Amino acid sequence: MKLTKSQVQHISDLAKLNLSDEEIAKFQKQLSSILEYVELLNEVDTAGVEPTAQTTGLKNVYQEDKPQKEECLTQQEVLKNATETENGFIKTKAVFG
Amino acid sequence: MLHLMNLCDLTITEAHEGLKHKKFSSRELTLSCLKRIEEVEDDLNAFITVTAEGALTKADEVDQKIAVGEEISPLAGIPMAIKDIFCTKDIETTAGSNILKGFIPPYDATVIKKFKAQNVVIIGKTNCDAFAHGSSGENSDFGPTKNPYDLERVPGGSSSGSAAAVASGESVFAIGTDTGGSTRLPAGFCNLVGLKPTYGRVSRYGVIAMASSLDSPGPIAKTVTDCAFVTQAMAGHDPLDSTTPDVPVPDYVGRDGACPVSTEKIKIGVPKEYFQEGIEPDVEKLVKRAIQKFEELGAKAVEISLPHTKYGVATYALTCHSEVSSNLARYDGIRFGHQRGSFGDEAKRRIMLGTFALSSGYYDQYYQKAQKVRTLIKRDFDEAFKKVDVIVTPTSPGVLFKLGEKIDDPLKMYLSDIFMVSVNLAGIPALNLPCGFVKTSGKKLPVGMQIIGPQFSESLLFRVGRGYEQSS
Numbered sequence: 001m002k003l004t005k006s007q008v009q010h011i012s013d014l015a016k017l018n019l020s021d022e023e024i025a026k027f028q029k030q031l032s033s034i035l036e037y038v039e040l041l042n043e044v045d046t047a048g049v050e051p052t053a054q055t056t057g058l059k060n061v062y063q064e065d066k067p068q069k070e071e072c073l074t075q076q077e078v079l080k081n082a083t084e085t086e087n088g089f090i091k092t093k094a095v096f097g
Numbered sequence: 098m099l100h101l102m103n104l105c106d107l108t109i110t111e112a113h114e115g116l117k118h119k120k121f122s123s124r125e126l127t128l129s130c131l132k133r134i135e136e137v138e139d140d141l142n143a144f145i146t147v148t149a150e151g152a153l154t155k156a157d158e159v160d161q162k163i164a165v166g167e168e169i170s171p172l173a174g175i176p177m178a179i180k181d182i183f184c185t186k187d188i189e190t191t192a193g194s195n196i197l198k199g200f201i202p203p204y205d206a207t208v209i210k211k212f213k214a215q216n217v218v219i220i221g222k223t224n225c226d227a228f229a230h231g232s233s234g235e236n237s238d239f240g241p242t243k244n245p246y247d248l249e250r251v252p253g254g255s256s257s258g259s260a261a262a263v264a265s266g267e268s269v270f271a272i273g274t275d276t277g278g279s280t281r282l283p284a285g286f287c288n289l290v291g292l293k294p295t296y297g298r299v300s301r302y303g304v305i306a307m308a309s310s311l312d313s314p315g316p317i318a319k320t321v322t323d324c325a326f327v328t329q330a331m332a333g334h335d336p337l338d339s340t341t342p343d344v345p346v347p348d349y350v351g352r353d354g355a356c357p358v359s360t361e362k363i364k365i366g367v368p369k370e371y372f373q374e375g376i377e378p379d380v381e382k383l384v385k386r387a388i389q390k391f392e393e394l395g396a397k398a399v400e401i402s403l404p405h406t407k408y409g410v411a412t413y414a415l416t417c418h419s420e421v422s423s424n425l426a427r428y429d430g431i432r433f434g435h436q437r438g439s440f441g442d443e444a445k446r447r448i449m450l451g452t453f454a455l456s457s458g459y460y461d462q463y464y465q466k467a468q469k470v471r472t473l474i475k476r477d478f479d480e481a482f483k484k485v486d487v488i489v490t491p492t493s494p495g496v497l498f499k500l501g502e503k504i505d506d507p508l509k510m511y512l513s514d515i516f517m518v519s520v521n522l523a524g525i526p527a528l529n530l531p532c533g534f535v536k537t538s539g540k541k542l543p544v545g546m547q548i549i550g551p552q553f554s555e556s557l558l559f560r561v562g563r564g565y566e567q568s569s
Contacts, residue, residue, distance in 0.1 A: 008449070015422060015452045016437055017445055027449055030507055034450060037508055038411040038463065044470050051468030052475060054310045054340065055524025055552075056297040061339035071337070077203035081433035092431045 001035040003028055104129035105176070105266040109323040110354065112269055113171050116163060123156035123163075123174030126269075127218050130176040133266045134220075143242050143252075143261040145181050146189050147221040152176065155218045162216070171326045171350075173216040178268035180259045181222040182229055183314070184303040185209055188219075192305045193237040193255075194227035195439040196428050206303025207338065208272070208314055208331045215330050220268050223258025227441045228425065229279055229307045231255045232513040235504045236443045243500070244286060247540045250497045253283035259317050260287040270318040270327055274304060276311045277413055278492075278517025284317050284529040285492035285545025290324045290562070291317045295552045296524035297342050299328075300335035308420035309340075311413075311521045321530070321562040322356045325349040328555060347556050359557065360564035361395030366485035370406035371516055377495045383533040384491045384546045387565065391489070394564055399485050403477040406519060408470050410511055413518035415454050415467035422451025446507060475523040482551045487561055490516050492545035496535050516547065526550055528558040530565060 008028045012019040019027065075088055084091040104126045107115065115121050131149055138144060159174035179185060182192045184202035186209075191197045205213065212219075226236035234242040234257025242257040244250045245265040252261040256273025260283030263271050273280040275293035284291025292315045299314045306312060316327035329350065334343040351357055367388060372381060388398050425448055430436040440448070454463035481488060494515060503510045520527045527549040534541040550558045 003453075007453075011449050011452050011456070014456065015426075015448050017440070017448065018438060019445070023445070027446060030446060031449055031453070034414065034446075034508055034511075035453075038415055038467075040411045041408055041415075041466050041470055044405070044408060044473065046466065046469035046473070049469040049472050051465055052472040052522075053468060054296075055475065056340055056342050058297075058340065058342055063336060063339075071204075073203050080203055081200055083431060083433075083435075090432055 001039065002032045003035065105133045105269065107269065108319045109171065109175055109270055109326050110320070112175050116169065116174050119163065123159040123218060124153060126174065127152050127156040127176055127220070130220055130266070130268055137245070137265050137267065140248055141243050141245060141261050141265060141267070142240050143223055143258040143265070143267060144178070144221045145191055145193070145224050145239050145258070148188060148219055152218045152220050155216065159216050159218070170215045172212070172330055175217055175270070176220040176268050177212065177217045178220055178223045178259055178262040178271040179209070180225050180256050180271070180273045182225060182274055182305045183209055183272065184305070185219070185222065188222060190222065190305070191239070192228050193225040193239060194441065194444065195238045196434045198435065200433055202303070204303065207300040207335050209303065211330055223256070223262055223271060225258055226255035226443070228305065228421070228444055229255040229274055229276060230421070230443045230447055232278065232282055232510055233257070233498070233503065235500065236441060238441055241500055244497055246288065246543060247497070250499050250542070251286065253286035253497065255279040256283045256317060260284055260289055260291070263287070263289055263317055263319060270316065270323055272314060272327065272331070273317050274307070275313045275315055275521065276307045277417060277521050278514045280315045280317060281492055281517055281527060281529040281545070281547060282514065286497040286543060288531045288543035289317055289319060290321050290531070291315065291529040292324050292328060292555070292558070293520060293527050294328060294332065294555060295526045297340050298526070298553065298555065299331045300333070300338040300341050302335055302337040306424040308417040309424060310420060311417060313521070321559055321566050322350060324528070325356050325559045344553055349556055349559055356559045356563040358564040358567060359560035360391060363391070363396040363487065363561055364485040365391055365396050365398050366401040366481050366488040367398050368401050368403040368406065368481070368488060368490060370403055371490040375494050376491060379535040380491050380493065380495060380544050383535070383544045384489070387532040387546050388489055390565060390568060394568060401481050401485060401488070403481060403519070405470065405474045405477050409474060409519040409522065410515055412467045412470045412474060412522055413514070414450070414511060415463050416471060416522065418447045418451035419454045419464050420451070421447045422455065443507070471522045474519050478523045478525060486550070487557065488549040490547050490549065492516060492529050492547045496537070496542045496544065520549055525552055526555050526558060528562050530562050
């Protein structure tokens, strides 16, 4: 399947990748060729076949709704890698205006 | 007479014996690895971080335990290299990507905790394709790793550094992750034994996620028994990873200190689709010779068919890249890591492909379709294992390729994994075993074969592998 420039731009927006025009052109070509290759799957008759999302067969694995003391991190540890912090909070751009 | 400077070339078995019987110390063993790193690391670029100080501190601790007569576990005091995709507390963890440059995890991955409980000596974090996206090591944001057997060729990826480190003696053993062949392929290209365990056999907690339904952490080591020791340490149900079934971990090595052997009466499936066009004749010859060797050891080779083999790469690409696009969404450059512009090309490519395949209007045609073909690929193996015990295939269709040979053609690179990916899609285990060399322009290039088994059959793979290893 051949992707248009605007489709590639749309994907880039969805994925928050901020691609340059040059990158959009490059990826347009490469992605189109990969998508063309995966069309191979249209040869396979999958009528009535259930999809496989995971192979363990596990369902509904629960745990106690209690904090695991050994796994808890301190506020300091959690903030250690944040780009910007203020008063013990992670700082980011305002969402509303 | 054991030369102290070559202690790094010992196997885990030999190192453990030596430490137990005080033939040398853990410090001497660790120094040997550090010396080797000094000698070859500029050529290989296998490590992103070498933790010399921490390693020697740990080595001294273990030497103390040995001095007071404490019993030590098989891996105690032995240098280990860790693919930089496992979170190690207070040690920089980058996943080979500029996105996580400078990231210091505040916690250990479960498997790292397990290794620490065994008192291993962590020698460093190894180079890998960024976020494990790659089959050659060339997608690392920290420069490619070279193959110790030929510095102009790739060591395989994405666990490139782990394989190169063990093959060159920079570390006695290592761990990697295998999502589409990333432990088996580098093991194959570097003449090592590498295991992709059953999906869910080893905890993924603290392992930087690539594709959550495929990622399988596992060992890269010099022998089958070494691999078994490492798997023993890593395997097991983890309440912190809800995709690890509560299946007991058998004793892989047993009381004799070496894996038992099973080759007699074992039925070996030889899938015809893995020996068709596209495979290099030298590789085919070596793998077929290995199968003959199995027959001499009492096994029986049976031709089988895995009819959906040719759809493996396409199914894998859609499944994996979709999960990648989801897993890499967490890199917001706010809570940790750098801005999303720091992603390398391959990461961007995979995120884009995955985002597209999951997007409205295309989800059924691409992602959902791939999941259905995945069911058929898994069924191929289920059917085959009704007739045979294990399946043997080449690990790679060709010998290790040269740096730069495939990097400009993403699709060509994906096709290097053609014998690898179906195993990940089916969630079953597979062991890479060295089976010879191809001699070319004065170099000996390692060739590996893959032994595949049903879910949770790691014991069988080790026993069959040991049988071959012992006889070759």
